[in-house]
Amino acid sequence: MYLRDLARGLARRWYILLIGVLLTIPSAIAAFASTPVTYTAQASMVLLPPSASVDKTGNPYLQLDGLAQALEILGQRMSSESERSAIAAEHPGVTYVAGPDTTTSGPILLLSTEAPRASGALRTLTDLRAAAADTLNGLQAQLDVPESSRIRITDVAVDDSPTVSTKSRTQITLIVIAAGVVLTVLVAGVVDRALAARRRRFTGEPSDEDAPPPPVIVAAGEPESAASAAWADDPQAMARQDDPEPADDDPTAPETAEAEADTTESEAVTPARSSGSSGPRLPARRSPGRSRGR
Template identity: 30%
Template sequence: MGREGKNTMDLAEIFRVMRRRWYVLLPGLLLTAALGAAVLLLVPVKYQSQSTVVLLNSQKATAAYDGNPFLSTQTSLTGMADSLARNLDSDASIKDVKAQGLTGTYQAKLADNAQGPLMWLTVTGTDKAAVRKSDRILTAYAATRLKQFQTQQSVSPRAMIRMMTIVPPQNAVAQTKTRLEYLIMACLLGFALSMVATFFAEARKRPRSRPQPDAPDARPAEPEAQPATGRRTAGELEELVEEQTVALRQAPRWSRSADAEPAAAESPAHRSV
């Protein structure tokens, strides 16, 4: 309960500060909204189209299978597919497909988790219609490039590896992940700066607390030393004690007997005779 109450008080204090310093927070939020709008305008939506092709064995190699290429799959076909993908990503191939009208960027690679010589041909761009068209250009160029490889090696047509399109170029799909990431980052940054400015203004406006004076010492005051003039010497103290002792030994005058008084009176008379 104590922790929950503390958190509630902290949140309440934050909202109170935001309400008091609205004139600082509001411009910051407006700038954050403007920053988000700028991201939406400056970061265009990207579209992506993809096709899938497979390399098939030659007609000569499939003669033993009645010409069925899917029954004759060799490991060498996967190696050839990897070599073709690397060649398509080279600068020379990029220049060739650009000359044929391809726009945007593309990538040729072996299909993920494929159990055969399957390739993905992917094109990315900002124009939806142009992206699909470019993917068609790339797919046709891949088949042409495969044939050029084998022609350079003087391979007979019946012994050439063939290419077949398994999945034709698909409709371009919007890729909003990157744009959304930039938008979220811009909004979080703007909101954080707005909150920092708000609490900075609050700290500047609050009066600074003055240091409290130190509390008086509660220890009892030590008795002041008496001046040396009020002290008595040892001899004076002994004389005072003797005088008090003598006074205590003498009987009081009212307790003396009446007979003693005439005797005391006669004694001087006898002395005079």
């Protein structure tokens, strides 16, 4: 079905489109209202160099170079399955993301939680911050690193209140609207084709596929290339034009044949006269057709 035919069919079945719209709008509203919102909370933590490497009057934020590798290791450990299982056991239904903050070049760990309730998002974020500090300290304790030489971690920014996230609600609503539109168009197209086929079956009208092609009309002043294109669909007509045959009922055909026979006889008698022979002169034989014509 072409797009033009589909548009005409939808215009003829406008009542189906109206019914589809009336059904799609309430469905989208119901999907939007029934999909719960989620709450997200974020926290940023920065890694600091060991206290032994910083003078008493020094600034640890000026010595953040070389901590990117430790940040990568901490992010991998926080995203491991064992850590996720421990968080899920204490906070069911809550998801989180832990990893380096790609928006900055410093050694900053980004923590993000998502929960169906605001209180759950905040409590999970608090436990994640404590787990990040314990994990970093535990990794260094496994290597027997002295306390004064261990990398530290501290908060940079922590959300006091969670943010309402409507991403899942919007996605589900758009899916319902798209499904309603597609289903409405398909139903209208199928119904239109079925009714058109039924009408042709009762009235005997040919379908669009069985209709003959339109004739090719060549204007008088059209160039030869266009005329050749018009004859291209009928090779027999071109053969008849190149080699015409006389019609059987042409009345001038017998007279033309008789005239050619008389000319041949006259040419045969003329040499005998010119030779000056004494023999008797034979009268020229007349054609029966010519006598009848006289």
